[in-house]
Each structure stands twice: as structure tokens, then as C-alpha cells.
Amino acid sequence: MLIDVVTIFPEYLAPLDLSLIGRARRDGLLDVRVHDLRDFAHDRHRTVDDTPYGGGAGMVMKPQPWAEALDHLMTSGGEGASPRLVVPGPGGVPFTQAMARELADEPWLAFACGRYEGIDERVHEHAAQDLGLRVDVVSLGDYVLNGGEVAVLAVVEAVARLLPGVIGNAESLVEESHEDGLLEYPVYTKPARWTSAQDVTRDVPQVLLSGDHAAIAAWRHQQRLERTAARRPDLLHASQPAAALADLDLSVATRGDAAEILTLTRACWAPEYARYGLFGAGTATVEEAAAELQEWTTWTFRAAGRLVASVRGRLDPDDRTTWQIGRLMVAPDLQGRGLGRELLAFGERQAPSGTAAYWLNTGAASERSLRIYRKAGYRVRPGEGAHPGTVDLAKRAAR
Ligand code: ADE
Numbered sequence: 001m002l003i004d005v006v007t008i009f010p011e012y013l014a015p016l017d018l019s020l021i022g023r024a025r026r027d028g029l030l031d032v033r034v035h036d037l038r039d040f041a042h043d044r045h046r047t048v049d050d051t052p053y054g055g056g057a058g059m060v061m062k063p064q065p066w067a068e069a070l071d072h073l074m075t076s077g078g079e080g081a082s083p084r085l086v087v088p089g090p091g092g093v094p095f096t097q098a099m100a101r102e103l104a105d106e107p108w109l110a111f112a113c114g115r116y117e118g119i120d121e122r123v124h125e126h127a128a129q130d131l132g133l134r135v136d137v138v139s140l141g142d143y144v145l146n147g148g149e150v151a152v153l154a155v156v157e158a159v160a161r162l163l164p165g166v167i168g169n170a171e172s173l174v175e176e177s178h179e180d181g182l183l184e185y186p187v188y189t190k191p192a193r194w195t196s197a198q199d200v201t202r203d204v205p206q207v208l209l210s211g212d213h214a215a216i217a218a219w220r221h222q223q224r225l226e227r228t229a230a231r232r233p234d235l236l237h238a239s240q241p242a243a244a245l246a247d248l249d250l251s252v253a254t255r256g257d258a259a260e261i262l263t264l265t266r267a268c269w270a271p272e273y274a275r276y277g278l279f280g281a282g283t284a285t286v287e288e289a290a291a292e293l294q295e296w297t298t299w300t301f302r303a304a305g306r307l308v309a310s311v312r313g314r315l316d317p318d319d320r321t322t323w324q325i326g327r328l329m330v331a332p333d334l335q336g337r338g339l340g341r342e343l344l345a346f347g348e349r350q351a352p353s354g355t356a357a358y359w360l361n362t363g364a365a366s367e368r369s370l371r372i373y374r375k376a377g378y379r380v381r382p383g384e385g386a387h388p389g390t391v392d393l394a395k396r397a398a399r
Pocket residue numbers: 088089090138139140141142143144145146147148151
């Protein structure tokens with residue numbers, strides 16, 4: 001994997017020489033290149049920031065040095081290659097283990113470390129629209145750091161340790177907090193009985209010394225549930241209904257669902273809008289969402305009252321033998337667990353008898369969706385889809 005980091009503090013990234021990441025670099029599993037943004041500023045003071053338009057505190061990073069730095073990265077890759085651009089920032093989507101896994105599949109990542117009040121918004125647009133990069137603004141958590149460098153250290157460490165060969169014992173990757181949506185169980189080592197300097201004696205839980213593997217597994221699972229409930233009840237909520245569509249409450253959507261459907265649409269589509277520069281595009285208002293409920297039958301799936309998935313279907317107005325499936329949506333925190341595939345099969349089952357083909361439309365670069373559809377037997381139709389930047393897919397219906 002190739003990693004480029006652009007920053008005004010190259011020394012900040014020195015820890016990437018240490019420990020497992022340092023060894024992975026020396027072993028050739030990982031190539032990390034750190035670039036000084038000021039090398040792309042050409043005035044005497046190598047200025048990278050200026051005051052914000054519209055007023056307000058602090059400084060904003062200028063577009064020109066960033067554009068030159070990104071252009072430089074683009075010319076440094078192989079023919080036709082381009083990095084996925086990660087911009088750390090408190091306004092980004094939360095960085096999760098699922099995202100670490102996704103980033104670990106990329107051959108080339110570039111990180112743009114903002115400082116001050118952030119980077120001029122046009123740099124994001126330039127990267128996405130002119131350079132064709134996938135751009136993700138990613139946040140470490142709901143707090144503000146002074147810049148993106150610490151976030152890059154965290155993200156690179158989380159990603160690099162997933163690369164084949166970086167960690168010797170691959171099993172230790174499986175049994176970890178967040179790998180399956182629960183926190184890790186407590187761990188103990190020798191001695192079995194330990195007395196602190198304050199003369200308090202603590203024993204390792206008896207079950208761990210019992211040699212009874214089934215009892216140990218059950219105890220650990222219980223500990224994980226209790227710990228998650230105590231420290232991260234939000235995870236427990238998300239991990240429970242995720243097993244299958246059958247665990248969710250199904251209804252046909254009515255007008256009263258329009259606002260929540262719109263919220264789910266925004267949550268699911270935000271990365272696409274950002275990638276194509278279509279901020280605010282698509283269904284924009286609750287009124288529009290309600291009007292679309294008249295044209296399609298929309299099914300909603302709820303977990304503990306919360307709308308977590310939805311799909312809609314209708315006969316093609318121009319070809320009554322084709323069943324159109326649309327707005328296949330799973331809440332971002334529940335994605336990657338097979339619900340999308342189930343939802344697609346559900347959508348197909350709603351087609352009336354006599355349906356000859358299923359039809360869908362998705363972003364031309366929406367790899368994740370395309371992968372699910374192809375696996376389900378859909379084929380991309382040549383040419384542009386029903387909307388700009390999209391493709392249509394079709395599959396013959398089993399009669
Ligand atoms: N830069 C500033 N604050 C940040 C945060 N919370 N996450 C990622 N990058 C940041």
C-alpha cells in the first residue's frame with residue numbers, strides 16, 4: 001500500500017517509523033511518503049493560509065498550494081492510478097473499524113492534513129471533480145484537534161495493521177473490540193492471585209483457570225455484552241437488530257414516514273453527493289419525499305422504532321413487464337452486514353407475477369452497491385443511466 005501525507009508539520013508523522021508500522025515500511029508492505037505543503041507555496045514566506053471570506057475567527061488554508069500538492073501526487077503514481085483522498089476533520093464521518101477495513105483494501109491513500117479553521121472548500125471540489133478522486137472527510141471523534149496529523153497517525157495505524165503480513169497472528173485481528181460490533185472482554189495474565197502494594201488481593205476469575213473452553217467462551221461473551229452496555233450502549237443498539245431483515249419491523253411507508261425516509265436517504269447518499277459534487281442534490285424536501293411515496297411503493301424496516309432500512313418498487317411506467325427497484329438503503333452504522341443483499345431480494349419478491357425483468361439504477365462509481373448488484377445477478381447496461389453519472393442495471397426475473 002502506498003500512503004501519501006501532505007502536512008505543514010512533516011515531523012509530526014515521525015512515529016510512523018516506529019513499531020509495527022515502521023517494520024511494515026522496512027519490509028516493503030507499506031510505502032509512506034510525507035510531503036511539506038509549504039513546498040507548494042511560492043511566495044517569500046511560503047504562505048499557506050489567509051483570512052476567511054465572510055469573516056470569522058482564525059485562518060483558512062489557501063486553495064493554490066493544496067491544488068499543486070494534489071496535482072504533484074497525481075503525477076507520482078503509475079499511469080491512470082489515483083489515490084483515495086482522506087481529509088481528517090471534526091466535521092467528517094466518524095472513523096470506524098469498518099472504514100479501516102475499507103481503506104485497507106485500497107492500493108493508494110492520500111491524506112490532506114488541514115490546520116487552522118480548515119481547507120478552502122474548493123480544494124475538496126477540485127479533488128473530486130477535476131482530479132476524479134474519491135474524497136472522504138473523516139473524524140476521529142466529537143472533539144476538536146489542532147490539525148489532521150494526529151488523526152492521520154491513528155487512521156494509518158488502524159489501516160496498516162489490517163494489511164496482510166503486518167501483524168503476525170491474524171487471529172488476534174478477529175477477536176477484537178469493534179470487529180463484530182461489541183467491545184472486547186477483560187483480559188488477565190499471571191499471577192492468578194496478585195496483591196497490590198496497598199495489600200488488596202485480587203484473583204483472576206475462576207472460570208478462566210477451569211480449562212472448560214465452552215464455559216470460558218460463554219463468560220467472555222457475557223462480559224462483552226455487559227461492557228458494551230455499560231460503556232457503549234449505542235453499539236449494542238446498533239449490533240442487535242443487524243442480524244437479519246426478519247428481525248426488523250416491516251411496514252409500507254405512508255406520508256408520515258417521509259421526513260425519516262429523507263433523513264435516511266441523506267445519511268446513505270451523503271458520500272455519493274460529496275463524491276460527485278452534488279451537494280444537496282436528489283430528493284431535497286419532505287414534500288418531494290412524500291410525493292415520491294405516491295409514485296412508488298416504499299417499504300420501511302425499523303429497529304426499536306428507528307428507521308434503519310428501506311427499499312421501494314414499482315412497475316416501469318413505460319414497460320409494465322419491468323419491476324423497478326430503487327432507494328435501497330441501509331443505515332450507515334448497519335452496512336456491511338449483508339442487509340443490503342437481503343433488502344434487494346425482498347424488493348424483487350414484491351414484483352407482481354408476470355414480471356419479466358428487474359431494473360435498478362446506481363452511481364457509476366458506487367463500487368459497493370455495484371458489487372452487491374452484480375453478485376445478485378444484475379448486469380450493467382451500456383451507456384449512461386437514467387440520471388447523470390449513473391448506470392442502469394437489469395436482471396431477468398425467474399418466471
Ligand atoms: N482535525 C481536527 N479535529 C479532528 C477530529 N476530531 N478528527 C479528525 N481530524 C481532526
